[in-house]
Amino acid sequence: MTRIPFDTLETTIRNAFLRAGMPEAAAETCARIHAESSCDGVYSHGLNRVERFVDYIHKGWVDVHATPFCVEKMGLMEVWDGQMGPGITNALAATERCTELAKEQGMGLVALRNTTHWMRGGTYGWQAAEKGCMAICWTNTESCMPAWGATSECIGNNPFIMAVPREGGHIVLDMAMSQYSYGKLQVTRQQGKKLPYPGGFDQEGHLTDDPGAIEETRRILPMGYWKGSGFAVMLDLIGAILSGGRTTAQVDAYGKGSCGSCCQIFVAFDPARFGNAESIREALEGTIRHLHGAKPVTPNGEIRYPGEGTLRTRAENLLAGVPVDENTWEKVRALAGF
């Protein structure tokens, strides 16, 4: 592990995207988002995804020249088509639009279909919060996890994001429906470690904290067992129906890689339309005091609100440089022509 200055990371990724044929504005935007994801500690969807994204461009699974457009307007709701363009630029545009609608009408909803992998879902929660909006967003994916009761992959891990803007640091939840990502399993195995809690089933069908055993069976655990499994199904169906797009089963059949032609929902609310600043501030600060005031598991332990750790990681990585896997970094440097 080595640390790279944020700007170097961003510039290198941008050049990799430019060399893959992306137009300049899109390459810059996508490079910034990938760099920010790594900087925020979401290493699985930052630098680590650059090589695969470039591969998808070469395969024609992502159309770098496509831009999303509004298919239908229904008051504060809009249905958009992503035209298989870059998932990041599509999702940023959808988030921007739903926050605009929220500022005008209190709430906005953009249902985006026919898009591609949005990388780190939290990006769009942070973006909405920066615009002063609360947000609820989710995506469906291809089948990548067994449903509860199954051993074969048949549901998406369908990341789900909620955000609340706050002066002292936004409150942002970004969670996939699997307890751990495959990225986390891989990293833990490479470090010769066990998972902190069981993350899937081994060959004998027992829950295990051994990441390698789970990678072999591919029976990763939905969060909360049957709960995350059911939640994934509902997000898939509601997302596909609102956007008129493909369900997980249909994404599988389409066969254009991870999240190829998936659906995403972006909902934003302008808190100012629902209450005065003082009562909202008290709701937020009172809740954070309540959490911080709880009895910690270990004497000096912390109870953090969603997003609290992200802000700390971001500050640390901006100062000390963003940690990167050296092998991955060299590959991206090669893609960038450096």
Place this chain on the structure above:
Amino acid sequence: MTRIPFDTLETTIRNAFLRAGMPEAAAETCARIHAESSCDGVYSHGLNRVERFVDYIHKGWVDVHATPFCVEKMGLMEVWDGQMGPGITNALAATERCTELAKEQGMGLVALRNTTHWMRGGTYGWQAAEKGCMAICWTNTESCMPAWGATSECIGNNPFIMAVPREGGHIVLDMAMSQYSYGKLQVTRQQGKKLPYPGGFDQEGHLTDDPGAIEETRRILPMGYWKGSGFAVMLDLIGAILSGGRTTAQVDAYGKGSCGSCCQIFVAFDPARFGNAESIREALEGTIRHLHGAKPVTPNGEIRYPGEGTLRTRAENLLAGVPVDENTWEKVRALAGF
């Protein structure tokens, strides 16, 4: 365990509510919902909650004469005040209203504050689905679960519901943020059994499947560990801000029992406004085929969609009678004057 015909169950509960001072229409409605919850297999929030609800009426924590009213209209969104009336009648009214708004405008949202325990959250998902609407609903609660990293209760278990209407049986998810309810722990302990998977921490701070050990520490596990913990915080904040009502911390301070003065969000979508019937049917049936076609853990195992088991339990209990705990049943009969 004995089985009681649905009608007998409903009539008995209705009489218990009438004797507690509820007006006839509300008593009938609430009795039907409690009986339906038991009939659907959600025993923790059906007959089992009648005694506590009557106690809340006597304590003045629920105003049986109160009806909810609309505080503010914002297009397809409305903010309602439940006036500390019965949680069931308040939530039914809010669901009814948001499905009306959805039929008119594609979507409806009712943010309800100052209400009381809605009993089984799934009730409102099934109600919306019966009206032909997709739904997303949630409630906050008092602090009843430690946040991740805490040993003291500081977050709600904030049930979250999603529903999709379907001709062959609605698809409904009803999940609290805790992995198991205290009701489940109690029943499992009384049967001398272990939980199927760890459900909390024991005195030594280890995860355990021993329900009694968890009841002692009160360290029940959020579903998905840190994920359910963060999700509970977000539902609380967004619910309280949209409704202008009390957060979990503020519900605690209010001190009117379980969910006393909580907030609830009801969102409904009319699927017909987002796509044609044929493509929606194919999205639903294709997904169910995909789930049912996955490889089951055991040779004859089933992979069920959310709500599939409920429909089966309902049919069985309507035919054979609703299973009740005899002790609880006698108490409710006494409350009913039988």
